[in-house]
Amino acid sequence: MHLASFMKVNEMFTGVYRIDGKLATKSIVPGVRSYSEELAQSNGEEYRLWNPYRSKLAAAILNGLKHFEFNDKSAVLYIGAATGTTASHISDVASDGRLYCIELSERNMRELIKVCEDRQNMLPILADARYIDSYKESMEECDVIYQDVSAREQASILKINSRFLKKGGYAYFVIKSQSVDVSKDPKEVFESELRSLSGQFEVLEKIRLEPYDKMHLFTVLKKL
Numbered sequence: 001m002h003l004a005s006f007m008k009v010n011e012m013f014t015g016v017y018r019i020d021g022k023l024a025t026k027s028i029v030p031g032v033r034s035y036s037e038e039l040a041q042s043n044g045e046e047y048r049l050w051n052p053y054r055s056k057l058a059a060a061i062l063n064g065l066k067h068f069e070f071n072d073k074s075a076v077l078y079i080g081a082a083t084g085t086t087a088s089h090i091s092d093v094a095s096d097g098r099l100y101c102i103e104l105s106e107r108n109m110r111e112l113i114k115v116c117e118d119r120q121n122m123l124p125i126l127a128d129a130r131y132i133d134s135y136k137e138s139m140e141e142c143d144v145i146y147q148d149v150s151a152r153e154q155a156s157i158l159k160i161n162s163r164f165l166k167k168g169g170y171a172y173f174v175i176k177s178q179s180v181d182v183s184k185d186p187k188e189v190f191e192s193e194l195r196s197l198s199g200q201f202e203v204l205e206k207i208r209l210e211p212y213d214k215m216h217l218f219t220v221l222k223k224l
Contacts, residue, residue, distance in 0.1 A: 009042050013068035015093030016050075016061065023050040023058050025092035034088035034115045048092065052212040055086040056148060056174050059212035067204050067220045069170040073097045075142045077164050079129045079157065080149035082108050084115035084122070090146065091119045100139060102129050104149075129157050132164075141166050148174040155193040162200055162223060171201060171221040178215050190217045200224060 010018045017024045019040050024047040031046070033039065038049040052059040061068070070076065074094040081087045081101035091099055099122045103109050109126045116122040127134045129149065142164050149157060158173055165171060175193050177186035194203055201221035209216050 007040060007042050009047070012061070014071045015095075016068065017047060019047055019049070023052065023061060024048055025050060025089045028092050028095045028121075029118045032118045034118070035083070035085050048089065050089050051085075055089065056209055056213055056216065056218055057086050057146070057172065058089070059209045060207045060218040062212070063207050063209060063218075065205065065207060065218075065220070067170065069144055069220075070094055071097075074144055075140055076100065076144045076146060077139070077142045077161060078102065079145065079147040079161060080104075081112055081124070082148075083111035086146075086148070087112075087122060088115055088119065091122050094121060097121055097143075098140070099123065100125060100135075100142070102127050102135065104128050129161060132160055136164075139164050143169050145169070145171040145173075147171065148176075150176055150179045152180055154180060155196045158197065159200060165223050167223055169223045170204075171223065173197075173219045173221055175217045175219065176215065177217070186215055186217075194219065197221065 007020045012018055027046045027048050040047045050058045052062050070093045072095050074097040076099045078087050078099055078101045081103045087101050101122055101124050103112055112124045116124045125135050145165050147158050175190050177189040180189045204222055205220040207218040209218055
């Protein structure tokens with residue numbers, strides 16, 4: 001579906017726009033959908049509407065995110081890329097950069113590869129992010145880590161992979177309380193995970209994702 005060409009477009013962050021109140025990124029592959037997103041045209045440019053119910057980064061932006069540290073040349077390590085929904089929008093922003101997309105599920109990887117085939121700046125890597133030896137030779141020093149995984153050892157995974165993040169680089173760390181410990185209060189889990197990272201990262205932001213997502217805390221960290 002293409003929307004009308006007279007829409008009002010406002011840039012919120014580098015490469016992130018509001019189109020008639022809806023979130024969007026400017027597509028680097030016009031005419032191609034990475035999932036079931038709507039496409040919009042304005043002044044000869046094509047935009048992809050960004051669904052906050054399908055992307056925690058989009059939800060965080062709408063819930064007041066202040067630090068958006070991606071740009072057109074960003075090198076990004078994306079841990080838990082799944083089928084590539086959020087990664088595809090970061091790909092639009094980092095148009096001249098590189099996304100290293102780590103995914104453990106072979107089923108998700110099949111869908112992710114399809115997305116990457118259309119996007120030259122996305123590299124799909126089938127791997128368990130707890131064991132970096134399988135992909136460390138493929139990595140470069142990154143500006144940003146984005147982590148969204150369903151695992152008990154979420155903070156540990158970020159610590160292990162922080163070797164690829166430059167000093168002063170940023171980490172977007174989505175904490176899934178139910179994956180860490182379903183028996184504990186989510187606030188306790190969030191605090192424990194962040195406390196374990198205190199020697200390596202400074203916490204810049206903590207954002208709840210309701211009404212778009214529940215039981216998750218979206219955090220922005222800076223490597224010390």
